[in-house]
Structures are given as structure tokens and as C-alpha cells.
Amino acid sequence: MATIDLGKIRFNWQGAYNNSTAYVINDVVSSGGNSYICKLASTGNAVSNGTYWDLMSQAGTNGTNGTDVGTVITTQGDVLYRDGSGLQKLGAGTSGQVLTTGGSGANVSWTTPSGGSWSKRSTNGSGSFSGTTLDLTGFTKTTRIHFSDLTPSANGQVFCARAFLAGSLISTSIHRSSYLSVNGSSVLVGTDTSQDKWRLNGGHSMSGSTSQAYQELTIQNPQRTTTVKTIMNALTFIAQDGESYPTVVSHGWMAGSVPSVSNALTGLRFYMHGGGNFVCDWVVTELNQ
Numbered sequence: 001m002a003t004i005d006l007g008k009i010r011f012n013w014q015g016a017y018n019n020s021t022a023y024v025i026n027d028v029v030s031s032g033g034n035s036y037i038c039k040l041a042s043t044g045n046a047v048s049n050g051t052y053w054d055l056m057s058q059a060g061t062n063g064t065n066g067t068d069v070g071t072v073i074t075t076q077g078d079v080l081y082r083d084g085s086g087l088q089k090l091g092a093g094t095s096g097q098v099l100t101t102g103g104s105g106a107n108v109s110w111t112t113p114s115g116g117s118w119s120k121r122s123t124n125g126s127g128s129f130s131g132t133t134l135d136l137t138g139f140t141k142t143t144r145i146h147f148s149d150l151t152p153s154a155n156g157q158v159f160c161a162r163a164f165l166a167g168s169l170i171s172t173s174i175h176r177s178s179y180l181s182v183n184g185s186s187v188l189v190g191t192d193t194s195q196d197k198w199r200l201n202g203g204h205s206m207s208g209s210t211s212q213a214y215q216e217l218t219i220q221n222p223q224r225t226t227t228v229k230t231i232m233n234a235l236t237f238i239a240q241d242g243e244s245y246p247t248v249v250s251h252g253w254m255a256g257s258v259p260s261v262s263n264a265l266t267g268l269r270f271y272m273h274g275g276g277n278f279v280c281d282w283v284v285t286e287l288n289q
Contacts, residue, residue: 011037017047033059081108096288118144118285126283132275134282137164137267139222142287145268150213150237153277156205159213159237160197164267171196179249197273200233202247213237222265228252229265 014021017029017036020043027038031047035056042052069087073080077092079099093099093110096119100111120126121138136145150159163170173194179202181188192199200215215235222229231251238244272278 019044019046023052028056079108083107112288117288119288121284121286128279128281130277130279132271132277134270134280135164135267136270136282136284137167139219139264139266140286141223142221143219144285144287145215145217145219146283146285147213147215147235148281150215150280151211151278152206152208152272153279154274155208156274157208157276157278158205158273159200159215159270159278160273161200161268161270162197163265164269165263165265167266169269175251177249177251179247181245181247198231198233198249198251199273200249200270201235201237201245202249204237204245204247207238211238217268219265219268225262225264228261 010026012024012027014023014027014029017031022041022043023029023038024041025038029036029038029047034047036047036053037056038052039054040052042049045052047053069080072087073089075091079090079092081088081090088107090108090110094112097110097112099108101108121143152159163175173196175195175198176191176193177195177198178191179189179199181190181202181204188202188204190202200217201213206213213235215233215237218232220230220232229252233249233251234247235249236244236246270278
């Protein structure tokens with residue numbers, strides 16, 4: 001019976017190919033990242049010679065030709081996309097920009113939204129508040145402020161605001177407003193002139209723990225210094241007499257009989273007239289202009 005040497009039935013790893021080494025059948029070498037197996041005894045015949053060698057395994061991509069994600073995007077905020085030839089990096093845009101597609105066959109890009117869309121501010125953007133005053137500042141664009149679950153600490157209080165002009169809080173009598181409030185079939189129309197505050201709920205005081213007011217203010221072009229600044233204010237709340245009042249209040253400000261136009265409206269301080277506390281949830285958004 002024939003004798004079989006099992007020790008010969010295996011691959012023999014020989015490391016990197018050496019032109020001066022004598023190789024026999026089943027020797028395996030590496031070259032250029034690939035592996036080759038000897039199929040005919042050979043010395044000095046390169047692995048590219050198919051008479052003596054067969055390709056056993058082929059190297060994959062080593063990450064230097066733009067197909068390795070880790071070498072394409074390297075910085076926080078990078079976006080990975082494919083152009084006509086391979087993977088590409090789009091570096092982070094600036095704050096407030098949005099990712100835009102150019103359609104089929106085009107690359108993506110960062111763009112600044114055109115007018116008409118609203119975005120949450122990165123500073124003073126949202127939160128909940130409980131205290132005596134709430135300062136929202138840094139107005140640069142047309143701004144909306146939304147209040148919900150607004151509750152004063154006691155009956156008879158009026159929700160108010162004072163203006164920050166060019167960064168300084170104004171407590172003198174330059175605030176001016178007019179209001180229209182509807183309660184059932186009755187309509188209350190009023191005007192506050194030369195006041196040290198804006199009464200945001202018109203001519204009504206609020207009930208304490210039973211109040212659940214919702215309010216929205218829109219500040220138009222607060223940085224404008226050629227015309228008087230205006231605020232549109234709309235809210236619904238429970239008044240001290242227990243009635244619900246949908247109210248629309250428009251605000252401007254006056255310096256005596258002359259509109260104050262030379263300073264930007266940079267912020268508002270909200271508080272309850274009479275020094276009481278209040279609780280609310282709030283969010284600030286800006287118009288992308």
C-alpha cells in the first residue's frame with residue numbers, strides 16, 4: 001500500500017517573495033499586498049508569471065483613494081457625500097445655514113435660508129422660567145417670542161415688558177401701546193401713552209394660579225434706526241374676574257411727542273407689574289432675512 005506523508009498536504013507560508021529563493025509546489029508568498037501560491041517549482045520567476053504562480057488572495061483598498069470614510073471626513077461637522085468620482089467631504093457650514101441639494105447629478109452645499117423661514121435662536125432659544133424678571137436680548141433680526149403656561153404668583157398682576165435700547169434697559173416713560181380686547185360680546189379698546197412699561201395684556205389684570213396664558217410677540221426689524229420700532233402682541237389669558245380675554249396689543253415707543261428712532265431695540269425685559277413672580281415656558285425664533 002502506498003504511504004502518504006500528511007505533513008506535505010498543506011500550504012507552506014514563505015513570507016515576502018524573494019527572487020533568489022527556490023520555491024516548491026504549495027509554497028505561499030506575499031507580494032504587493034497580494035498572496036500567491038507556487039504551482040511549479042521555481043527560482044527567480046516573478047509571481048506575475050502564471051506558469052509558476054497563481055493568485056491566492058488580492059489586497060483590498062488601502063484607504064488612500066477616497067473610499068475610506070475615516071480618511072475622508074476628519075473634523076466634527078463634516079458631511080460625507082459622493083460626487084461623480086467617489087466619496088467627498090463637505091466641511092461644516094456656518095451657524096444657521098442649511099444643507100441644500102442641487103438635484104440629480106449635482107453636489108450638495110451649504111446655503112443661507114432665504115427670507116420667509118423661521119429658525120430657533122442658538123442663544124436664549126428655549127427653556128422654562130420661574131422668577132421675577134426674564135431678559136431676552138441680542139435681537140438682530142425680526143424676532144418672535146412664544147410664551148405658554150404663563151402664570152402669575154398672585155391675582156391682580158399685569159404682565160409687562162420694558163425695552164432694551166442699544167443694550168440699555170429703559171424704565172422711563174417712552175413706552176406706548178394700543179390694545180383691543182374681546183370678552184364675550186364686549187370689546188375693550190384702550191391706549192397707553194408715555195408709560196414706563198408696556199402692558200402686554202392690555203387693560204386687564206390677571207388671576208393668579210388659575211391663569212394659563214398663551215402669548216406671541218413679533219418684533220419687526222429691531223435693528224432699524226430710521227423709523228419707530230413696533231411690536232405685534234397677541235395673547236389669550238384668564239383675567240382677575242375669571243373671564244377669558246383674547247387680546248391683540250400693538251406696541252411702539254415714544255420720546256415725549258417725538259418717535260424714538262435712533263437706537264436699535266436689542267431686547268426686552270418681562271416681569272409682572274407690582275413685583276410678583278411668574279412662571280412660563282418660552283421659545284425665541286428669528287426670521288431668516
